Amino acid sequence: MQEISKTGRVVVVIAVLIILGLLTAVAVSYMQGAGTGDRSNLETWTPGGTQHEVTINRPDLMPMVDSGKKDRQGNPVMIRCNNCHDTKEPNTLTESAANLKDFHQHMSFRHNSLKCASCHNPEDYESLRLADGTTVSFSNVMQLCAQCHGPQFRDYNNGSHGGMTGYWDLSRGPRQRNNCVDCHDPHAPAYPKVMPVFPPKTRIGTKGGEGAKH
Amino acid sequence: MSDNKKESCGSGCGCHNGAPDESLFNRRNVLKAAGATLGVAAFAKAMAPITEWKETTSVDEFLQTHYRELSNDQLDEVIARLEEETKKDYGADVTITDHRPQMGVKFGYALNLSICIGCRRCAEACHHENNHDRATSNSYIRVLEMTKGSMDMEKGNVHYDHPVPHPDKFYMPVQCQQCDNPPCVDVCPVEATWKEEDGIVVVDYNWCIGCRYCEAACPYHARRFNWKKPVVPKNEINPNQSYLSNRIRPQGVMEKCTFCLHRTREGRMPACLEACPTGARVFGNLLDPHSEIRKVIDTKRVFVLKEELGTRPSFFYFFDE
Numbered sequence A: 001m002q003e004i005s006k007t008g009r010v011v012v013v014i015a016v017l018i019i020l021g022l023l024t025a026v027a028v029s030y031m032q033g034a035g036t037g038d039r040s041n042l043e044t045w046t047p048g049g050t051q052h053e054v055t056i057n058r059p060d061l062m063p064m065v066d067s068g069k070k071d072r073q074g075n076p077v078m079i080r081c082n083n084c085h086d087t088k089e090p091n092t093l094t095e096s097a098a099n100l101k102d103f104h105q106h107m108s109f110r111h112n113s114l115k116c117a118s119c120h121n122p123e124d125y126e127s128l129r130l131a132d133g134t135t136v137s138f139s140n141v142m143q144l145c146a147q148c149h150g151p152q153f154r155d156y157n158n159g160s161h162g163g164m165t166g167y168w169d170l171s172r173g174p175r176q177r178n179n180c181v182d183c184h185d186p187h188a189p190a191y192p193k194v195m196p197v198f199p200p201k202t203r204i205g206t207k208g209g210e211g212a213k214h
Numbered sequence B: 001m002s003d004n005k006k007e008s009c010g011s012g013c014g015c016h017n018g019a020p021d022e023s024l025f026n027r028r029n030v031l032k033a034a035g036a037t038l039g040v041a042a043f044a045k046a047m048a049p050i051t052e053w054k055e056t057t058s059v060d061e062f063l064q065t066h067y068r069e070l071s072n073d074q075l076d077e078v079i080a081r082l083e084e085e086t087k088k089d090y091g092a093d094v095t096i097t098d099h100r101p102q103m104g105v106k107f108g109y110a111l112n113l114s115i116c117i118g119c120r121r122c123a124e125a126c127h128h129e130n131n132h133d134r135a136t137s138n139s140y141i142r143v144l145e146m147t148k149g150s151m152d153m154e155k156g157n158v159h160y161d162h163p164v165p166h167p168d169k170f171y172m173p174v175q176c177q178q179c180d181n182p183p184c185v186d187v188c189p190v191e192a193t194w195k196e197e198d199g200i201v202v203v204d205y206n207w208c209i210g211c212r213y214c215e216a217a218c219p220y221h222a223r224r225f226n227w228k229k230p231v232v233p234k235n236e237i238n239p240n241q242s243y244l245s246n247r248i249r250p251q252g253v254m255e256k257c258t259f260c261l262h263r264t265r266e267g268r269m270p271a272c273l274e275a276c277p278t279g280a281r282v283f284g285n286l287l288d289p290h291s292e293i294r295k296v297i298d299t300k301r302v303f304v305l306k307e308e309l310g311t312r313p314s315f316f317y318f319f320d321e
């Protein structure tokens, strides 16, 4: 009789302790109240206010052509366009380097059947010319490309063509955008082939080249 | 696709998917109760063989509560502890922030398949931005090489190794689609993963028990498991970290793309977008009618992957016309 009630007492004590423990836990969780799960005080995004700038890269180098000669350090000697073109009578029908006597010979043009003067301004070779005769600077080259590449220009303006960095939320920071010629060589505008980087590691037990397996 | 039907844990437990604070007898309370009864250390020791308890797990970490139940003070303590641990284990000084979502923001991502050249720079950027294990070259992005005319992502090849783009192929990077109806969240038996107010599906790495149900449930193969403790050289660690995103994950837990919430909740672009040399990626706020992402959705013929599964992704694909 005595023995049984001793065991019984131990069981009761343990049970009471466990119940106390659980009650403490409940109390603690009530006392803590709302944790980070309470999102009633989240900030609300507001589009208005001052917007940071979207800067478009601009090619600002003086346009030059490779003379084919090297200086003493072995660097190519570059010549300003107007050094020659100031006085030379332009042939507006030229479309390949093979037809030229000086310089330019190393260049190859793979931009449809455009003539040099389709884009370069024959009155001032250090600027460009639109189809309607308007002169544009090299740094505004996008205006020139847009004449033929309307859909790309539209997509660029809608933010879905051309790389960028910075902020999606212009109320919090600026954005920097590529210019057409950052990616496309105007003389051979097809985007060049590249070797892919960062090959995925094959996990032991899977075969490479088999496809995407988790 | 066939092996990726939406799964439940199969135990008939009726896996719950309510808010994390709904259940009273969750892991925290049970542990606390037992701890109060037996003494924390003794209890933890006693449980050691049957829990994820490891030599490296501190008592604090073991008893840490669910992220969404932490008070702000508790969270500060947890973050201080995590920063200290990173210093101890990796030698790096890092800042872990708790970036909260904003109301009025729902993130969307779109990818122009006509422009993507398959260079994998996005996958590489993810690897560095998110402090992935160097040995496994882990990344949340897989770029699939697809045969023109096919849209079945299960037929894509990730192991291509030749100059890109190949003229007969197109390239489809796949990462977490931040589904509005995420099967990965439904199957989690401990509610360690959930969808936040801005649409990002996150994981509390300290609550995850590593059962990998979510990995099996995700139809996009978007989840990654930390088989080993991640190895990242000290000087390569990205010190700008967030509790729910790129802090260094412990071994044995699940992780996934968070749309770089440590950047995007600060208004910045995700790392994969900034790394993309072609501008194939468009990111922004779906709730802002003037955003770039909305312009894409309004003017392009966008589609989502495996639409028939009803996962409702926030990630869209399109081709130029």
Ligand code: SF4
Binding pocket: B175, B176, B177, B178, B179, B182, B183, B184, B185, B201, B217, B218, B219, B220, B221, B222, B223, B256, B311
């Ligand atoms: S894509 Fe992302 S949100 Fe959708 S099921 Fe997979 S992990 Fe979950």
Ligand code: SF4
Binding pocket: B115, B116, B117, B118, B119, B120, B121, B122, B123, B143, B171, B173, B275, B276, B277, B278, B279, B280, B281
């Ligand atoms: S970085 Fe851009 S172009 Fe390269 S694979 Fe990724 S999305 Fe495609």
